[in-house]
Amino acid sequence: MPRRVARVLLDSPLPQLDRLFDYAIPEELAGDARPGVRVRVPLRTAGRVVDGYLVETIEGDDGERPLSDLDSVVSPVPVLPASLYALARAAADRAAGSAGDILRLAIPKRMVRAEKTALAAGTPATPIVSAAARAAAGAALAAFPGLERAIDAGERLALEAPPHPAQTASGRGVGAWAVLMASAAARTLAQGRSAIIAVPDHRDQDQITLALADLVAEEAVVAVDARQSTPARYSAFLRTLADVPCIVVGNRSAVYAPAHDVGLLMIWDDGDPLLSEPLTPGVHARDAALIRRELEGGSLVFVGHTRTTDVERLVALGWVRDLPAARRASPRVVLSAVREGESRSARVPSSAFTAARTALEHGPVLVQVARPGYAPTLVCARCRHPARCAHCGGPLHARAHGVVPVCGWCGRRAGDWACSECEATSVRMASSGSERTADELGRAFAGVRVVVADGEHPVLRVDSRPALVVATRGAEPIAEGGYRAVILLDGERMLQAEDLRIGESCLRWWSNAAALAAPGAPVHLVGVEGPVARALATWTQPAYARAELAERAPLRMPPTVRVATIEGPRRGVEEAIASVRETVPELDDLAVLGPLPRDEGVRALLRFDYGLGTRVADALRAAVIAHALRARKAAKGRHPAARNTLRVRVDVPDLDL
Template identity: 70%
Template sequence: MRRVARVLIDSPLPQLDRIFDYAIPDELAADAAPGVRVKVPLRSAGRMIDGYLVEIVDLDTADRPLSELDAVVSPVPVLTPELYALARRAADRAAGSASDILRVAIPRRMVRAEKAWLAAGAREIAQVGAEAAQWAQRVLSAFPGLAEAVSAGERVAVDAPAHPVQPAPGLDVGAWAELLSAAAVQTLAAGRSAVLVVPDHRDQAQLEAMLEVHAPDRAVVRVDARQSAPERYAAYLRILDGTPCIVVGNRSAVYAPVHAPGLVALWDDGDPLLSEPLSPGVHARDAALLRQELEHSALVFAGHTRTTDVERLVGIGWVRSILAARRTSPRIVLSATREGESRGARVPSAAFAAAREALHEGPVLVQVSRPGFAPVLVCGDCRRPARCAHCAGPLRARRRGAVPECAWCGRSAAGWRCPHCESERFRMASSGSERTADELGRAFPGVRVIVADGEHPVSHVDARPSLVVATRGAEPIAAGGYRAVILLDGDRMLQAEDLRVGESCLRWWSNAAALARPGAPVHLVGVAGPVARALATWTQSAYARAELAERTPLRMPPTVRVASLTGGRPAVQHALTVLREEVPSLDDEAVLGPMAEGEGVRALVRFDYASGRAVTESLRAAVVADAVRARKAPKGRPAVPRNTLRVRVDVPDLDL
């Protein structure tokens, strides 16, 4: 018998997504331990490559020679068995590579941060004070059964309170942050770790502010992409030090290998920022579900709205919905133009009057759909979209009277002429945040106007009277809550060609309404129908159930899973042929396409959850088979790998 190191190669090549066996030389026997980073020879490439030592086993290798480990890069075991198991499960479910998951989960090694961590020694266990524990119990008691569900490791969905709170003088956060922080503090008090996953840094800041008031010192660990490389690696090492902690971070934090995991909570899982864009594209929600199955820790989905994905899990009994003891909701008003008003009026008289009255007390929020001054320009005569003469990109205006410029190439459009009617006149077809601020500034003279969008980030505003014009998702928090909220451009938002546009609009509007002071009016302008009714009655879960009922006969996600195949036509056709042979449960309507896309084609495969494993295994095998083939190259030149087939599983929208 011989001691053998089983190594996962850190490579994007799909054919290398497996365990390789290496002999352990005597000089590395002391440092070679499961979880450490290593360098190993790769015969096929003739070079050294990085990897992770997954485990050490005793094998009889007399019948096969083994290459030896070249080096142990670091003695710190950064890959825990639990993290590897999660990465393997997540990759298999998404027809991807485990090394791609670990590249997101484990930061790059920083030598100075590692030496400082090794020199620091053992860390004391953080103790939750009696006052903080009582506070957590009081907050969680607003949802009967939630504290017990978290302690028992259940999967639950919670509709978070929709109003701001003040945990300390001068500190304003959403009530949702108070709820998740209380669950984390209760978990830490029980000697277990909590992982809180949020879409962006604004949500993260609210949680950190709340935990700073109630959690023990040095118990909270921040993990996000905005940190420097040494900071992120130091935070990762802190998670590995064997003491319970509370991790707060963005989508990659869902993989944090905390000690004694007791809770994973996701805030606003409908936000697209929680969907990983890098291969294999595993959503934080799916990773959290897989983690809960492996670790049996509690899993909490919280939001002001309920996604159809979570509602499907509630419907099949996989997730339990917990309601508040006392139902509260913002004061929603559906504003429409009255008789005698111009139908083109952007702000109806009722909403205008509400804003004017609220400005006597404090800030008013106005939500718009797009940033900029005039994001869309059309011909002044024929009303066709104005396009750049160089790249055909859309033209926009940055301010009133300015020469339009292209949104794609940035060229100015001086001397533009419509190719259809020869007109030289423009017309503004939409109003962005800056134009809306300009118009409202003239309508409310003497009132401070604040623009909050991607180019003008604002996180907080004070309690002084002001008009805050913000794009969806960029709304700042107001001290004491907004005295009124006006939701504009709702009809335009609902016109987007997106399967989930109703869900998205309801989420944007609900999150904005939750920033209002309790009792303050929230005016939704010019929108009717199911989405508006769901907002007005604050029944987002019912809307999600209705959406599921409509999508089921049409076989739209999330009632089914969808995989996207892109690449050369022969590769896609071959993958589909093999898939149909290996998964006979797929019917004739399961495959959509292939359709031309760029230089290749794209096909969509719809399949039931029960067939998921068989489908992903077949697609992954097709990707590997395509990667190992090589095109014939001219004499004297190396072969060029084909590897044109790309697979993305769990595509949320069929039109992607």
């Protein structure tokens, strides 16, 4: 007799199980076994029952194949729509990973009580956007002529965010970029379609939420972020499954939200490393958004104060359109250098010092520094050799001047320290952190309120009263009405980091800080020259990205080419490289860098053109599966579960061996 067959994706980290398995649907489960539900199925090779998702059903199977029956349906809620599975499958295939790994990021853990509450509540009401809100959104979008038509046409766009603060109707300060993105989302919701906004962290998310509060009802906004409890996150996920439009605001995982009829997907500041997924298979939110747009349609918009080389490459190819503003605005950036007669060791030149003193008469002043703490690093006072712990070799730190140094690794006090190079017994501070900078500026500006904002002292907002706000990069608070001056310190030290994208990163840090300044307020970049400084001073970040691409292309550095890392035992890495070369003979002799020793094994880099991406990813995935099967076979009888030790990651940001 014909039977119904369930095709199930197992929730397993084993790469060899990343495919659909067929199970017969017993009669007692026929009513609940629908596509998208969670199920439990027997796995013969493991002799146990495992979790999975019912992806699809086959009607009218001939019944001749011997199939195991579904064990149970865990929940009647279809948490895996066909569109989400297609997105997870496509993203995993591009990254040589498993669809199950993507779904673990996209679908929260099941919470029974939250699920029952959502089922009892029924379908939420369709959100309504008032005429006044539509008019306000239209006024904000009018700053970019043609933006509304481009969104309606489902285009891929890149926008330069307005670099100045704004105020909500309730008087709360937010970035003008947040108002722009909230307006686009509200307009999309008014047309009966959903919008998704992905941002790096909770600070950005709070600004978007405040901007949306002026335009749409609170019930229309669905938050997705790591701050939520597991039940709250699962409830939010269930809300996105409803056939009612909404606005999803969250971190990198928000790009996978199964919202109803997505008409707009926006990403803020795609160069922020927080949008890069650290867990396997490591798909960047930008790449997942591009894949989703190709699968589902709708408009995709990248917004930022700077332009990453990744987005600029797409603009150069014509894949993404650069849409300029009607009137281009830019902060007043000053390149501050040490004047004649000043000490070369002066950390704050007289021009920046004078600007800060003048600005403090009217409101807060932001001082951006590279590192938190008092003195992040210590060196020998005589030979300048880094001060290291005699017990473990870790770096020594000091919380304040005259305090006994402490090891940053083992925590031991180094009261009897001696230099390993010259045997001197005194140390000096090699750099100043946020706390030491606050101490120094507090003495220089006696009587002025000093606020420290860093990882240990998080500050989200400051009022409009005069204050010196010393913040590390990325931790700058929002000032009501904007900062009256911005001083960017330690720029030369930031640029010395061993990172292919350090120029991009510095330009992004400085541009984001400059955008916090009030209109017309000076922004002083201290002690930096060269292309990055000129790009900030002229506010031509896309041109800097184009120049970076031109320099990287002859050297075959990302993102002009794609780069994959292969890490594990030497034999496994070499076999994987050989397999890829056999499958993709077009790879040139310089495609592989390494393998070099790394941790317990070796690591190699594989560079390849975008046109070869599908074949390379398939070959890498096949190599991982083959290695896992060999490892399991070799460990059979000795270890119940062999661990795959060959790891592959595609689209790493730089060539770091």
